[in-house]
Amino acid sequence: MPTYPLYDNEGDTLQAANGRPLRDVTIEGALDGSLRIEDLQVHRSALLAQAEIARTAGYVPLAQNFARAAELTVVPRGEIIEMYNVLRPGRARREELDALADRLEQQFAAPLCAAMVREAAEVYTARGLLRHPDAL
Amino acid sequence: MAGLKRFRVLEERDINRETFVESWPEAGLMVADSPYDPAPSIRIVDGRIVELDGRAEEDFDTLDVYIARHGIDLAVAPEAMALDSLTIAHMLADINVPRALVLRLATGCTPAKLVDIMRHMNVLEMMNGLAKMRVRRIPANQAHVTNRRENPALLAADAAEAALRGFAELETTVGVARAAPFNALAILVGAQTGRGGVMTQCAVEESLGLRIAMKGLTTYAETLSVYGTEQAFVDGDDSPWSKAFLASAYASRGVKVRFTSGTGSEALMGSAEQRSMLYLEARCLCVTRGAGSQGVQNGSISCIALPESLPGGVRAVLAENLMASMLGLEVASGNDALASHSAIRKSAKLMLQFIPGTDFIFSGYSAVPRKDNMFGGGNFDADDLDDYAVLQRDMQIDGGTRSITEDEAEAIRRRGAQAIQAVYAELGFPVIADDEVEAAVQAHSSDDMPVRDIVPDLVAADAFLAGDRSMVDVVAALARRGFADVAEHLLTMGRQRIAADYLQPAAIFGRDFVVQSAINQPNDYTGPGTGYRVEGARWHEMSHIHQAKSPRDFIVDRLGSPIESLAGYGNAKRGGSTEVVVAIGPAFGRIITKTIGGLDHEEVLKAVLTGIAEEGLIGRVVRIWRSSDCAEIGHVGAKLSGSGVSIGIQSRGTSIIHRVDLARLNNLELFSQSPSMTLDTYRAMGRNAARYAAGKMTTPVPVSVDNWARLRLIVKTALLHRRESEEIRDLPPEALRFDWEPEV
Numbered sequence: 083m084p085t086y087p088l089y090d091n092e093g094d095t096l097q098a099a100n101g102r103p104l105r106d107v108t109i110e111g112a113l114d115g116s117l118r119i120e121d122l123q124v125h126r127s128a129l130l131a132q133a134e135i136a137r138t139a140g141y142v143p144l145a146q147n148f149a150r151a152a153e154l155t156v157v158p159r160g161e162i163i164e165m166y167n168v169l170r171p172g173r174a175r176r177e178e179l180d181a182l183a184d185r186l187e188q189q190f191a192a193p194l195c196a197a198m199v200r201e202a203a204e205v206y207t208a209r210g211l212l213r214h215p216d217a218l
Numbered sequence: 219m220a221g222l223k224r225f226r227v228l229e230e231r232d233i234n235r236e237t238f239v240e241s242w243p244e245a246g247l248m249v250a251d252s253p254y255d256p257a258p259s260i261r262i263v264d265g266r267i268v269e270l271d272g273r274a275e276e277d278f279d280t281l282d283v284y285i286a287r288h289g290i291d292l293a294v295a296p297e298a299m300a301l302d303s304l305t306i307a308h309m310l311a312d313i314n315v316p317r318a319l320v321l322r323l324a325t326g327c328t329p330a331k332l333v334d335i336m337r338h339m340n341v342l343e344m345m346n347g348l349a350k351m352r353v354r355r356i357p358a359n360q361a362h363v364t365n366r367r368e369n370p371a372l373l374a375a376d377a378a379e380a381a382l383r384g385f386a387e388l389e390t391t392v393g394v395a396r397a398a399p400f401n402a403l404a405i406l407v408g409a410q411t412g413r414g415g416v417m418t419q420c421a422v423e424e425s426l427g428l429r430i431a432m433k434g435l436t437t438y439a440e441t442l443s444v445y446g447t448e449q450a451f452v453d454g455d456d457s458p459w460s461k462a463f464l465a466s467a468y469a470s471r472g473v474k475v476r477f478t479s480g481t482g483s484e485a486l487m488g489s490a491e492q493r494s495m496l497y498l499e500a501r502c503l504c505v506t507r508g509a510g511s512q513g514v515q516n517g518s519i520s521c522i523a524l525p526e527s528l529p530g531g532v533r534a535v536l537a538e539n540l541m542a543s544m545l546g547l548e549v550a551s552g553n554d555a556l557a558s559h560s561a562i563r564k565s566a567k568l569m570l571q572f573i574p575g576t577d578f579i580f581s582g583y584s585a586v587p588r589k590d591n592m593f594g595g596g597n598f599d600a601d602d603l604d605d606y607a608v609l610q611r612d613m614q615i616d617g618g619t620r621s622i623t624e625d626e627a628e629a630i631r632r633r634g635a636q637a638i639q640a641v642y643a644e645l646g647f648p649v650i651a652d653d654e655v656e657a658a659v660q661a662h663s664s665d666d667m668p669v670r671d672i673v674p675d676l677v678a679a680d681a682f683l684a685g686d687r688s689m690v691d692v693v694a695a696l697a698r699r700g701f702a703d704v705a706e707h708l709l710t711m712g713r714q715r716i717a718a719d720y721l722q723p724a725a726i727f728g729r730d731f732v733v734q735s736a737i738n739q740p741n742d743y744t745g746p747g748t749g750y751r752v753e754g755a756r757w758h759e760m761s762h763i764h765q766a767k768s769p770r771d772f773i774v775d776r777l778g779s780p781i782e783s784l785a786g787y788g789n790a791k792r793g794g795s796t797e798v799v800v801a802i803g804p805a806f807g808r809i810i811t812k813t814i815g816g817l818d819h820e821e822v823l824k825a826v827l828t829g830i831a832e833e834g835l836i837g838r839v840v841r842i843w844r845s846s847d848c849a850e851i852g853h854v855g856a857k858l859s860g861s862g863v864s865i866g867i868q869s870r871g872t873s874i875i876h877r878v879d880l881a882r883l884n885n886l887e888l889f890s891q892s893p894s895m896t897l898d899t900y901r902a903m904g905r906n907a908a909r910y911a912a913g914k915m916t917t918p919v920p921v922s923v924d925n926w927a928r929l930r931l932i933v934k935t936a937l938l939h940r941r942e943s944e945e946i947r948d949l950p951p952e953a954l955r956f957d958w959e960p961e962v
Contacts, residue, residue, distance in 0.1 A: 089717035098716050107713050109705055112694040117623060119434055119688035122712040126487035132718050139737055141546060141723055147510020153471030159432050162467045163425045169460040173453045184655040209280050211457060214942045
């Protein structure tokens with residue numbers, strides 16, 4: 083069980099999504115141009131640790147959210163925004179939602195997010211929230 | 219003016235600028251208990267909810283589906299739903315029932331069940347419940363920082379000051395959407411100047427907000443709105459699944475998320491489906507929890523005027539805060555949008571969240587003047603900050619802010635504005651001139667700012683958003699330009715992203731970036747002597763508002779050296795029938811030499827003696843040593859007076875005309891309004907006393923009544939009386955010679 087807060091207790095092992103250790107995130111790095119915003123991106127393992135902490139404290143849906151978030155850490159910035167937009171009501175045809183779920187599962191190894199998209203696809207179909215055939 | 223004059227005056231009062239309407243459930247204009255609200259019910263077959271609040275699975279709308287699959291803990295539901303709602307209401311109000319027990323049961327409740335529990339509770343019981351169910355141990359506060367001109371120097375100065383004032387979160391927004399990245403940047407830099415660890419956000423359209431967050435310019439997002447009916451949800455351009463995905467997307471970038479909902483939004487959007495506002499809010503909250511949001515901004519938020527137009531509206535808003543906290547959600551409890559014209563009403567409403575304390579008492583206290591608030595906010599604004607500090611001091615309640623001095627404000631505003639100026643210069647953004655910085659330091663509102671061409675700012679903001687530069691470049695810019703501390707704070711916010719500790723429920727940063735959340739600082743209130751108490755350094759800070767003075771030197775300007783022309787010559791004796799005794803207190807004219815109203819004691823004596831002489835009698839001055847009490851001074855004087863009439867005068871100026879046959883606490887005339895007395899009053903007092911002594915018909919001296927005087931001067935009154943009482947000696951009344959003759 084990781085010890086909360088991770089910043090104070092696990093600082094030696096924390097690293098960004100790209101592997102840069104937390105201790106190497108320094109002002110000097112910002113000044114010499116070696117530090118980039120990607121170096122401040124949370125690693126999936128930290129989110130999974132937070133999920134475990136939340137679940138233990140009784141915050142189960144929040145833990146599930148952190149687990150989905152852990153999956154999304156590897157999805158590039160632009161694509162995440164695109165995915166979100168596809169998932170909004172009236173934006174996608176059923177096949178597009180199914181394709182999104184497949185992509186999440188296969189390309190990004192994100193089964194939890196894929197399941198969520200599949201569930202949305204099912205409900206959108208039943209409740210008329212897919213893209214209208216006449217939509218521009 | 220026709221009719222009753224008092225009613226015409228009432229019509230002009232602020233409260234009567236509000237709109238009040240009767241409930242109309244068919245239009246969704248009913249805060250709670252609509253006849254169309256369903257009764258609580260649940261049916262679970264093979265681990266699947268097949269009936270929810272009277273609706274069968276085949277008739278579920280999207281919200282029902284979402285709640286049935288994600289919003290209710292099936293392991294707890296049978297037990298929770300079988301419990302009488304009244305029993306759960308009791309558990310909420312009962313301090314002996316720990317928070318964890320209620321939290322567990324609430325996760326098994328359907329929306330209608332949550333509402334049914336609220337039905338049994340009055341506001342006092344709800345407040346008790348909220349004090350216990352609040353997620354974080356210590357309440358906090360959030361501020362709005364915006365301005366109509368999107369001026370970066372002013373945003374940074376205001377953010378710096380708000381951070382120094384103790385707000386744990388700052389939220390900005392835009393008038394022009396393209397300004398978003400720059401506004402987010404300005405309050406980020408300002409906030410980290412004011413206090414490292416203050417979390418910031420920029421409320422804009424969801425995908426734009428996500429882009430800004432990914433650049434590291436914001437640390438949390440709370441405008442993820444959810445609605446209680448399917449139609450309103452879709453009109454809001456989201457579904458529970460897209461909102462849940464968005465929440466995960468934010469979390470994947472280390473950004474804290476809080477959903478938004480609140481009573482009245484569905485009615486305002488024309489799709490309340492005849493349900494009460496509270497029932498629809500309960501649905502929102504079950505979706506919010508199910509989607510994995512750590513918290514919610516609720517309390518009607520921008521719709522607040524709608525429930526407040528209806529009976530029970532303010533109670534319902536408290537109920538929605540309580541339902542959210544029961545579900546373990548961090549609550550930012552409204553009080554942001556303009557809710558009332560009446561200062562009485564808005565303050566009274568605030569107490570429902572302020573007294574129990576919520577995770578964020580305001581989901582946006584306007585740290586700027588109302589007209590610069592771009593959220594439709596400003597129910598409490600920058601001009602109310604001193605009032606708010608005093609409320610905390612009065613009740614010993616932590617409202618999440620502190621009082622600062624003008625010097626502190628000036629210094630931090632200048633540093634905040636200079637920091638953003640440096641960032642703009644270093645990153646090649648349109649110049650922020652020195653006079654703009656200085657104007658931002660001094661400004662009350664954006665009206666006080668020099669005109670700034672917004673077009674180049676928007677062009678630069680577009681390029682900044684589209685390009686690769688991020689918060690890291692801002693850190694470098696600050697470090698290069700001599701703002702090492704601000705740079706370090708910004709970078710620490712970035713480093714905290716990697717740990718993601720602040721994604722946990724109700725997380726904020728205290729001093730030195732120490733995270734406080736449901737995990738390490740859960741609310742542990744279980745009645746008197748438990749939980750968070752305002753004490754120690756925090757109480758010291760709250761007590762010492764900047765206006766508070768030491769009372770020790772409060773009356774210095776009323777003290778002086780003894781009147782030279784006033785000298786004692788032995789014990790006072792009873793005199794002849796043509797005299798009026800002027801009895802003075804132990805400190806009069808020797809320690810204290812001015813009345814509370816600033817009249818010289820010497821002049822007061824002259825005025826009284828002149829008045830007596832005008833009626834042909836003699837005034838004889840006597841000092842009473844054994845009492846500082848006005849009635850006693852007058853009464854002893856009357857006993858010494860040959861005519862039986864005396865004037866008693868305390869050093870602070872309070873006076874009495876007394877007569878020997880009256881009871882001590884009775885009098886002929888009492889002059890209790892010493893601050894408004896003039897020398898003419900004292901002279902008239904002398905005349906009247908002499909007339910009573912002569913047995914003449916006498917009209918009491920008219921005195922002006924100022925009921926505010928007591929309020930203004932009560933501390934001085936107390937201290938003057940205390941000083942006089944210190945001069946009490948066990949001596950008989952002393953005869954005094956006042957070396958002066960009235961010119962009559």
